[in-house]
Each structure stands twice: as structure tokens, then as C-alpha cells.
Amino acid sequence: MLTILGFLMITAFMILIMNKKMTPLTALVLIPLLIVYIAGFGEELGKMMKEGVNEIALTGVMLIFAILYFSLMIDAGLFEPLVNAILKAVGDNPVKTTIGTALLTTLVSLDGDGSSTYIIVVAAMLPLYKKQGMNPLILTCIIMLAGGIMNILPWGGPTARVMSSLKLSHTQIFVPMIPLMLIGLTWVFIVAYILGIKEKKRIAKHGKYQKYSAQDIAGEKDITLRRPQLLYVNLILTLILLTVMILDIIPLSIAFMIAFCIAAVINYPQLKDQQKIISKHAGNALGVAGMIFAAGIFTGILNGTGIMTAMGNSIIEIIPESWGNFLNVITAVFSVPLTFFLTNDAYYFGILPVITATGSQLGIPPDVLGRASLVGQASHLLSPLVPSTYLLVSLAGVEFSDHLKYTLKWAIGSSIIMLIGALILGII
Template sequence: MSLSLIGILTILTIVALLIWNKTSPIIIMIILPVVGALIAGFGVAEIGVFFEDGIAQVMNVVVMFIFAIIFFGIMQDAGLFEPIINKMIDLSGGNVVKVAVATVLIAMVGQLDGSGASTFLITIPALLPLYKRLKMNPYLLLLLIAGSAAIMNMVPWGGPLGRAASVLGMDANELWQPLIPVQIVGLLLMVGLAVLLGFREQRKIENEYGLVDGAKAQEETSEGNDEGPYEANSKETDSKGNSLERPKLIWVNLILALAVIGILVSGVIPSGFAFMLGVAVALLINYPNITDQTARLRAHAPSALTMAGIILAAGLFLGVLTGSGMLDAIAEDFVTILPEGVTQYIHLIVGFLGIPFDMLLSTDAYYFALFPIIEQIASTVGVDSLSTAYAMIIGNIVGTFISPLAPAVWLALGLSGLEMGKHIRYSFFWLWGLSLVLIVVAVVFGLISV
């Protein structure tokens, strides 16, 4: 059996199992590549070498992920984001357009920790009552949160960039820095979309219900939601029974968070090292008691280690595919089949179809199975690997939170009491259009070659 056929069967089986979602990605990406390598005739010792090479390729990403998740978890525990979010809600003043814009801004802040689940937990309980009072469509709320959070998720500690960086064997921070201008444009476009859809929603409300008293709606919402979006967090306490929030240290925490992000943007030290320092300082400042420090680490370790485990398993998967020559064989065979004109633009074609792919493939399948193949095929005709990465990241990431394969989306639907089908119908074409515009922007900025 040829290497390319074994590689394709291994990848397709992994993709199918990831879509089926009945087994952990860690199990899938450890067992199947090893089985594929054994079938291809490689010995255990050779597979061990593939493992070492693959793990070395992703180790920097793993370290960054672990400490980034813990750092932003501590910042959330300390209450850094709460006053910012509450202030944005107050400034909206019950005006439909302002509420729509505030939704985008709040989702941006909420997504700073790279977790879609926490973003929905922060934004939906805070804003859904206001949307209902103002007669605003709750699916607009989901659309604005989904688009804003997805674009904000281009940060290096977000899942997609970390996965792409591990495939390319580079620091996620290096991959992110050229993306910052595209990210800024994307966030500005989301604000513009919020204004456009806000005015449309306002006209619709006036036609159906007449004028709504925004100030009264704002007041009633505040009275009915006194504890705010961090209600669950405020009930957590430290070893002395005090709230985990540190309102007196908010400016210190803000300076610390901005310093860590500034270091990432500057690239003066590796991103993992920056977050390690950030975690150490954050714990020392906010929770000087060793019992509280241990409790905070334990609280955020599960999500940090889960993501680290997936990346390490992907390292083995990529190490086997690369070291065994399967990826090279697949790319060479595909190039002989595809017309030259198609091969030259395959990164753009897949990028343009990124959001439809997101509806069919999980994030792991897209970046660990599809991306390596497309990158290898495109590189055989001279397309730079980074160009392929940016096309596929930008084309796909905007649709992260409309995919039924994203667990955070189901959390959002549960919190809001809405339906997946209606969410997709309401949001899909707006977000797909946004992703296409951002790909064009990336081409203009020179990130994607044509």
C-alpha cells in the first residue's frame, strides 16, 4: 500500500472520528497515526523518532497555551473585566444602535482570555435581558458576539492560531503579529456591521412596536440583574472566605495585562515566557497566600491541560505524517491530478470556503488534517506556507461560533434559549461575507499571495 494512500486513509479516518465526536481528539490523534505508521512498515523505534520530532515542533505552543489560559483565568477571577463590561452596558443607555455596538465591544473584551465559553458566559446573561426589554432580536446578539469573539480569537493564545503555528513549527506570536492589522480592520468592520444592523433593528422595532423607552428598559434590566455578568464568579471565595475579586488592584492588573500583551506584540521574548512571568506576578499580587495560589492554579489547570494535551497529540500526529513521508507523498500525488491553475490558487480556494468547511470539520480536523495537506500542495507550486496559513485562518476563523461542531456555540444557545438552525440562518452569510472581505484585505496587505 502506497504512503499517500495510507496517509489519506489515516487523515480521513481521523477527520471522520473528530466529526463524529464520540472519542477524545487526544485518543484519535495518538492511536491512528501510530497504526498508520506500523501499516506503512515503520518500526517502533522509528515512530519514536517521529514522536520526538513532532513534540519538539509544538512544545513552544504548548507552554504558551498552558500559561496564557491560567493568566487570563486569574485576571477574570480578580475581576479585571467586570467594570469595563458594566461601563459599556451603562454607556449604551438603552439605545438600540448603541446596544449593538456595546455588544461588539463587550465581546472583544470577553474574548481576551481566548475562551469562547467564557465570552458567552459574560455577555449573554448581561445583555440578553436588555435585548428583550428593547424588543431586539436575540439572534442579533449571537451574531455580534460570534463575529467579534471570532476575530478577537486571532490572538496567539486562541485555539486556531496555536494549531496553525504547531503545524508550521513556529511561535504562535510570530504568526500573529502580521495579522494584527487584519484583526483591527475586522473589529472595525464588526462595529460597522453593528451600526448597520442596529439601525435595521431599530426600524423593525418601530414598525412592529412603536417607540421603545430605552432608558426605562435599561433601568428595569439593571434592577433585575443587580449582580451583573460575573454573578457566578463573585460567589467564589478565597481561603479566608473573601471574594476572589480584587477591585483595589484593578489598575495594577490592567497595567500587568497590557504589559504582557505589549511584550507579545513587541516580540522581545518568547510568548510562553511572557505568560509565565505574567502568571507568577498575577498570583503574587492578587493571591499572596500559598493556599489561594494553589487553588487558582487548580481551578484553571483542567482547561489549560486539556488544550495542551490536544496540541501534544497533534504533535505526534504531525510528526508521523511528516517523518514518514506521508504528507510529501500525498502532496506529490495531488499535484499530478489537479490542473496547474487550480493548484496555484488552492490556498485561496480553501480560504474562501473556510466557513462552509467550518460547518463540516471540527477545528482540530481543519487545522491538523486539512491544513497540512493544503500547505504541502501549495508549497509544491511555490506558494509560501505563511500565505496558505493566513488564507485558511482568516477564511475559517470568523465562522468559529456558528459551527454546530463548536461546543461553545451550544453553551450560547443554552444560555439564550435559541435554536442552532435559526442562528446559522441569521448569521451565516453575514459572517461568510466578512471573512471574504478580510481575505481581500489580507491580500492587499501582502499577507496572502495571489
């Protein structure tokens, strides 16, 4: 019953947002609320929703101030030299732009933080897409594909969860995955090239893309907010912020809050200018935060009712016993839907130990199954349960439903390529 409810909730959510019948925010809150209340969990709903929001609160605060900080830096002109350098390198060539997007995302993703990667790459590349009249869905697609592969880094999250859950070292889990990541990244660059060629032909035939959102991170340029004389000051402040983030000196939400306040005072000492910056970008920050907290309610209900665990266990139980010797391949295949429909915590701490316990009876080592469980990460970041996904689409000014439809086939392609590569190389 719980499994049916879980898939009913997620299916209803996907259908409604992809057909643009509801916004992600309203769907994330109302669909689980309605279905679970009907199922008889009414008395516990408040507690579950509160716990879900509490778990995601710091992430929401971090994203609000991260958007405000980087938006301020864009207004002040911090990224202008980078944008101009990239524009000079790629010229008016969509193919070079898409490949450049994949390369920049790969490099920035080395810090392991998806949110900062999205902000930095979109801030640097979206102005180029606008100048060339390219579809911003291509930008979000390539960023997510590259980010999904780089998410396998030990400090990215999933791999750390596998090592913690199975009590294994990075040499057992991550090091064998490095060749597979290179295969995945090769696929991403091939996709970037294909999308660049298609966009170049589209522009030549139909003209430049014009339907950009006024709420994206690049926004409307206001030359009165430019602070070229503070370029190096802003660069140093940003580098300090990134260092604090990488070394995890203080919570990231607090770091962004402090950094924004310092940047606002340095760049815009006049109160009216500070208010102008905040009011200019408040809509974007609030829109992202709203969806983040709504996602907290959604996952809070899934966890609190036990639906998330039931979904994972039910999928495992449908595997015939005769397929036991292929558990490593089955784990890799099912990691795609499981990491899409479940959170990483639910999958790696709740489901993976059950899989490895089964594997031990069949003589399949836990490190093999641990690596197999990471194959699905190539598609995981497209999941509606990943908070940073809403940040990406908001920064680029595209609809989540449009991004999902555009990127899904390429993300599944990434997972298939990773699976084939893992089998050929004997990684799983």
C-alpha cells in the same frame, strides 16, 4: 499511497469527533498512530511523535500559563469594568452583543497573536452571553471569523511565511490585501448581525440558553477572590505583559509564566489562596495542554512520514495543464482545503514554492500567487491542526465538534466572499 493515508486520517478524525465517538485528544493520538503503524512506519513512530511534541512544547506551556494568568485576573476582577461598560453599551440586546464581539475581536487581533485574542475576548464577552442567555457557539464562531481575517496581518503568521518563502516584501504581498481584509471584515459584521437577530428571536421564543460548562474561563464567581483595590496594579502588569508580547522581548511562554507568578504573589499572598487559584483552573489548563500536545503528535506523524507534502502535491497534480492560465484562481480556491488540511508551514514553505515555480513558466508573477494563497486563511483557523482552536473552545466551554459544525458554513462563506472580492479588485 501517502496521500490516501493522509486524507483517510483526517477524514476519520473529522467523522469520529463530529459524531462524538472520540474526544479530540484521543482521536489526534490514536488515529494517526493506528493508520501509520499499519502502513509500516512502526519503527519511526516514536521519533516522529517526539519531534512533533517538541515543536509544539513551548506553545503548550504558553497556553497553560496564559489560561492561569487570565483566569486569575478574571477572579481578581480586572475585566469587571470592561464587562460592565460593554454591558451598558449593548444593554440586553443580542444583536449589539454579537456586533460588539466582532468589533472587540478585530481590535484585539491587531497584536497578531490568536491565543491572547481568544483569552481576552472570551473573558470579556462570555459573561455577557451568560447574562443574556446566548449560545456560546455564536461567540466562538464570530471570534474565529474575525480572527481568520485579521490573521492576514504581516505579524500574524501566514503573510510572513509567504514573504519569507517567496522572498517578497510586505508592499508586494500585504498592502494589496488591505482592501480585501476590509471586505472580509464587512462580511464578518454582517454574519454577526444575522446571528444576533436569530439568537434574539430564539430567546424570545424558547427562552435563555442554560447549558453552560462549569469549566469555561468565566467559571463560577467567587467574591472572596475579588481584589478591586489592586485593579490598577493588575492593569499595569497586564499592559506590561502585552508589551513584552508585542515587542517579542522574551519567549511568550516564559513571559506568561513569570507574569502569573508575580500576579499570584501580589493578589494572593496567602499560600492557600494561591493553591485555590491553581486548583480551580488546573482542569481547564490541563485540558487545553493535552489537546495541544496531541495535535503535536498528529502533525509530527503527518510531517515525519511525508504525508503532508504528498497531500499538497497530489492536489496540485490533479489540475489539468489546460487550466494553467487560471493558476491564480485555482491557487485561491485550493488554498481553502489546503490550509485546512495542512499546517501553515507545510503549505507556505512546501507547497507554495511548487505553485510559484509552475506560475513562472506560465508568466504569472509570484506576488499574485502569494496573495491568492492567503485567501484560504478565512477558514484556516477552524482546522483541527491549529492548536489555538482548542484553546478557544475550551475557554468558551463548548465541544470542538459542535464549534466545527456551527462555524464551518460561515467560514466557507468568508472564503467565498474573499475570493470574489479578490477577483473583482484584481488583487489576484
